[in-house]
Amino acid sequence: MIFRLGTRGSPLALTQAGMTRDALVAAHPGLEVELVTVRTTGDRVQDRALAEIGGKALWTKELDRALLDGEVDACVHSMKDVETIRPAEIAIAAMLPRADVRDRLIGAASIADLPPGAIVGSSSPRRRAQLLRLRPDLRIILFRGNVDTRLAKLAAGEADATLLAAAGLDRLGRHDTGQAIPIDQMLPAPSQAAVGIEVRAGSPAAPLVAAIDDAPTSKAVLTERAFLAALGAGCHSPVGALARIVEGGISLRAQLLAEDGSEAVEGEQQGADGATVGAALARDLLGRAPESVRRLFGG
Numbered sequence: 032m033i034f035r036l037g038t039r040g041s042p043l044a045l046t047q048a049g050m051t052r053d054a055l056v057a058a059h060p061g062l063e064v065e066l067v068t069v070r071t072t073g074d075r076v077q078d079r080a081l082a083e084i085g086g087k088a089l090w091t092k093e094l095d096r097a098l099l100d101g102e103v104d105a106c107v108h109s110m111k112d113v114e115t116i117r118p119a120e121i122a123i124a125a126m127l128p129r130a131d132v133r134d135r136l137i138g139a140a141s142i143a144d145l146p147p148g149a150i151v152g153s154s155s156p157r158r159r160a161q162l163l164r165l166r167p168d169l170r171i172i173l174f175r176g177n178v179d180t181r182l183a184k185l186a187a188g189e190a191d192a193t194l195l196a197a198a199g200l201d202r203l204g205r206h207d208t209g210q211a212i213p214i215d216q217m218l219p220a221p222s223q224a225a226v227g228i229e230v231r232a233g234s235p236a237a238p239l240v241a242a243i244d245d246a247p248t249s250k251a252v253l254t255e256r257a258f259l260a261a262l263g264a265g266c267h268s269p270v271g272a273l274a275r276i277v278e279g280g281i282s283l284r285a286q287l288l289a290e291d292g293s294e295a296v297e298g299e300q301q302g303a304d305g306a307t308v309g310a311a312l313a314r315d316l317l318g319r320a321p322e323s324v325r326r327l328f329g330g
C-alpha cells in the first residue's frame with residue numbers, strides 16, 4: 032500500500048510534508064509515502080488580502096476535497112492556516128513538534144529601531160495591529176505570497192521591513208534571516224509554528240498518523256484553538272494566543288486588539304484542561320474588551 036499525503040506546493044508546505052513523511056516512515060518502517068501536491072485558492076490569489084476573498088478555508092478547501100474523495104489518505108497543514116471549525120468527517124490526527132513560535136523582523140534590528148514612518152509589509156491583521164500598538168507612526172502595506180516572494184518584495188524595496196514566522200524561516204533553512212521579536216512584544220498567532228496532519232475520521236490512516244503525534248504540541252495548539260472557537264473569532268480578527276504546558280496543566284496567554292492597535296486587552300489563565308482554559312480566557316477578555324475590540328469578535 033502507498034500512503035498518499037496531500038500538501039500545498041509552496042516550498043514551506045513541501046518541506047513540512049517531507050518532515051511528515053520522514054516521521055511516518057520512522058514510525059512505520061517500510062511504509063511507502065507519496066506526496067500529492069494540490070494547488071489551493073490561497074496559492075492562486077496573491078493580490079488581495081485573504082479577508083476579502085474568503086478566509087482561511089482558501090488554504091484547505093481543495094485539500095479537504097481530495098481527502099474526502101479518497102484521493103489522499105492524509106493532508107499536511109500549517110495549523111495557523113486551518114479554520115477553527117472543521118468538517119465533522121475530518122479529524123486532526125497528529126501534530127509535529129512545534130518550532131520557534133516567535134515572529135521575526137526582517138529589515139531592522141528591532142521594532143524600536145525602525146525609522147519614523149517606516150513602511151512595513153504584512154497582510155496579517157494581528158501583526159499590523161500589534162506593530163501599530165507599539166509604533167503608531169509606522170505604515171503597514173499589504174504583503175502577500177510565500178516566504179520567498181515576501182523576501183523578494185522586501186529586497187526590491189517595496190517596504191522597509193517585514194515580519195515572518197520564525198518557524199517558516201527556520202524550516203526553509205533561513206536561520207539567519209531576521210531578528211526574533213520577544214513574545215512580550217508580539218504574541219504569536221494561535222497555532223503558529225505547528226504542523227498538523229488531518230485524516231478522514233475513523234479511517235485506517237487515523238491510528239497510523241496518530242503514532243507520530245507530539246502530545247505537548249497538540250495539547251497547546253488545541254487549547255489555542257479552543258480559545259479561538261470560544262471567541263467566535265473571524266480568522267481575520269487581530270488576536271494573539273500562546274499556550275504552554277505547565278506543572279498541573281496548561282497556561283494560556285492571549286491578546287485581542289483593535290484593528291489599528293489603538294486599544295487592546297490581554298490576559299493569562301491556567302488550569303488542568305485546555306478547552307476549559309481556552310473558553311474561560313475568551314470569556315474574560317471579551318468581558319473586559321473595549322468596544323473597538325469586542326465588535327471584531329463574534330462572541
Ligand SMILES: NCc1[nH]cc(CCC(=O)O)c1CC(=O)O
Binds near residue numbers: 109112195223225226
Ligand atoms: N499565513 C502564512 C503562513 N502559515 C504558516 C506560516 C509559517 C509557519 C507557521 O507559523 O507554522 C506562514 C508564513 C508566516 O506567517 O510567516
